[in-house]
Amino acid sequence: MSLAPRAVLVHRTTEYEELVARHGTAGQAAFFLAGRGRSLDEVRERHERARAALAAAAAAVPLTWRQARVNREGLDRFLFAPEDVVVVVGQDGLVANTAKYLSGQPVIGIDADPGRNPGVLVRHRPADCAALLRSAGSAAASASVEALTMVEAVADDTQRLLALNEVFLGPPGHQTARYRLGAADGDEAQASSGLLVGTGTGATGWLRSLWQQSGSTLRLPAPAEPRLVWFVREAWPSPTTGTSRVEGILDGEERLRLTVESDRLVAFGDGMESDALELTWGQTVTVGRAEAALRLLG
Structure with a gap:
């Protein structure tokens, strides 16, 4: 009996999360940025868009599939399996960071912040994820796969x-x-x-x-x-x-x-x-x- 596909959601720590981790609290991070003429609000908004995109991708995974998540920092320790479908939620660079650890698994690039990323590798919106996952193992999906050198x-x-x-x-x-x-x-x-x-x-x-x-x-x-x-x-x-x-x-x-x-x-x-x-x-x-x-x- 073959295993059900596994959707592996790849994401990265947001700037907001890094700032809060460095300064201890959101208030301290806001104080730090304010002293440099910056606002935490714009950073928080990008964080919320990224987390909303990740949540939408997770919700799009078919109920019969398995699911896993891996942060960018954990990619070198994560074991990808042959039946995985990899969903990268973030920037173009995150697809490149993930590619070196794969061995032929199909990759779906989801743009977590449309308009901010060039979208060369993260070509899809979170709303597209369900349809892309459903077709990932089909002949139609194979025809739409681009093999990048x-x-x-x-x-x-x-x-x-x-x-x-x-x-x-x-x-x-x-x-x-x-x-x-x-x-x-x-x-x-x-x-x-x-x-x-x-x-x-x-x-x-x-x-x-x-x-x-x-x-x-x-x-x-x-x-x-x-x-x-x-x-x-x-x-x-x-x-x-x-x-x-x-x-x-x-x-x-x-x-x-x-x-x-x-x-x-x-x-x-x-x-x-x-x-x-x-x-x-x-x-x-x-x-x-x-x-x-x-x-x-x-």
Whole structure:
């Protein structure tokens, strides 16, 4: 007998909850903000919208399904099951934070604060959740699922990192690191503040910023394209380091190779520095398209 589907509701602590936890009471938080010309009311309103969206998503889960909730801070300890349907209630970034812990489960993005979020990944309103959940396991739902390309970093000691937007490799303090970069057209010793390897989904954020700043002529990929783009940040020329390989495309199975020539480098995905790979002198890490993809209901 197969298990009934489980709806896993992913959410995050709101700014209001963080403020109250930091200052002890809502009154103390209001006093703190008032001293800086801010009001707690706007923060409380966003909190209430987020909690209302989460409650609406929970109420939309069919009675025959199982249900679980996980906060963003607990994602790395939560065990997702193959029969799960993941409902992310929040911002676009929360979908990216969740994606790295999944293995093919369908994801529904619910916008907790319409008009404030771009809605690239949280494409639906809370009122849509019931219909989306009912159809999640049907053939019709499979047809509406978009497989978004992901990127992975794999170290020579088997450490592995997945990301939906981009992987950053560089010094933990974002200062200057030394390493040897290897691509299809050769190797180069470099000194820089790190590099980004990203997907078409990531091309709407940090990756696009680097692309614009460098005046790059590379065509950024679409979210479902099996193609990655990479950029080196602030490469520094010297007698022993070069700047001839600072951007490129990774098609299909192509991978970028980085060998550490500093005391310590880190690799983290989608801005989550707290969940990083630790890399030391002489280690090698390769970065390329992941076999896994995020299955997002359109």
